Amino acid sequence: SAIRLASAVHRFQVPKMNSERKISFARSFSTTGRHEQTRKLMLNADSCRKKLSEALSVGKVSHERIVSDARRYQPLINQVLISCKVQPEMAMLDGLEKSNRMFKSEAMMYDLVMCIVCEGLGKAGVATETSIVGEFASASREYAAAAGIFEFLCDDLLPKWAARGSQVDEADLPVECCFETAKGLSLLFKANGQQMAVATVLVRPGIPNYSLLAKLCLGIVEQLEAFVTWMRDNGFKQMARIEKDFFTLVTFQIQLQRSLSLYFYARSLWEQNQEYGLAIAFLSEAKVALRIRASEAADGIPDVSKIPTLRALKKDLDDLRAHLAIVLTTWERDNSSVYFEAVPLSVPSDKKLEKGVSIGKSDKYKMKNADPVLLALPEDALKRSDSDLAKELQEKLNSGFDI
DSSP, X not given: OHHHHHTOOOOOOOOOOOTTSOOOXXXXXXXXXXXXXXXXXXXXXXXXXXXXXXXXXXXXXXXXHHHXXXXXXXXXXXXXXHHHHHOXXXXXXXXXXXXXXXXXXXXXXXXXXXXXXXXXXXXXXXHHHHHHTTOHHHHHHHHHHHXXXXXXXXXXXXXXXXXXXXXXXXXXXXXXXXXXXXXXXXXXXXXHHHHHHHHHHHHSSSOOOHHHHHHHHHHHHHHHHHHHHHHHHHOHHHHTTSOHHHHHHHHHHHHHHHHHHHHHHHHHHHHTTOOHHHHHHHHHHHHHHTSBOSSTTSSSBOOXXXXXXXXXXXXXXXXXXXXXXXXXXXXXXXXXXXXXXXXXXXXXXXXXXXXXXXXXXXXXXXXXXXXXXXXOOOTTTTOOOHHHHHHHHHHHHHHXXXX
């Protein structure tokens, strides 16, 4: 029960591409992208984008497929974007966004960001699936990769997008595209990775290092609290767009990990044959920490029986409470008949763990350098008839374009 509870995480949905928005690189760059290498790049980008879109849209998604397809598409869209950046005068003649204003690479930058977001959430999805089947060490590595991807987004790619003078309102973007959310997810996935590390220790045969487990669980508490604090202080608007049950699970995990930290530290003291009375005090506080909170502002654990998405945790939580009660009764009986140590009414502040241990990590994510392809007008492109010019002028007048 403790293992399943300690490793409980939220399964994020992957974003979907708008199927009504028919984007074609080959068609969009039909004028300036006629060079053989350029044409091949555009066709490959179209093919890989379609495959990623299909992977995101199926009824039962495969997170491994999403990661694989996103990795294939990412270097291609990046190469197209770099080609436009170094040849802006040619990119203005073609492009994904056409309006009554000059072409900007907003659509391609958005596509690149969302491609990397898909890879990051795909990695988190793989981590969740591997943790469900008990492969906690593998899940921890997948979360490290996911954390690194969102660190790259918030530290590198999203600031570069903003520095280019993006005119896109964050309210119009998916919440995963926002800097504040990307930063928050990098913190969250490092905490999730540490949850998997704790589960890895617990499933090993033999008596674990209870003192280390206590510090690791407290480290998870600190990381999850850092995530919540960051989102409240910097991403409150984004928080309102994320399903409420997710934050309820985070609150649940903070209180659960705090209780487990107290419990493991109590076991550490008891197993070392010292300070039996203090061990009982720690265990009592661990038991109290698992009480259902009276309100959202009160101490305690959320009532998962009233939350459909979290109801599956109830049985394991009841089993953990029962286990703590049995151990506490046994220890109190042994202390009253063998050890005769005084039991403090509460754990003295100087006896509590001052700080947890954080081992949640992120793997550095990099985009490979890409060489630009040639964007050039064909020789006959500038030969335009009077009727072509008149037609273009009429279209500008009809659209209200300032000529």
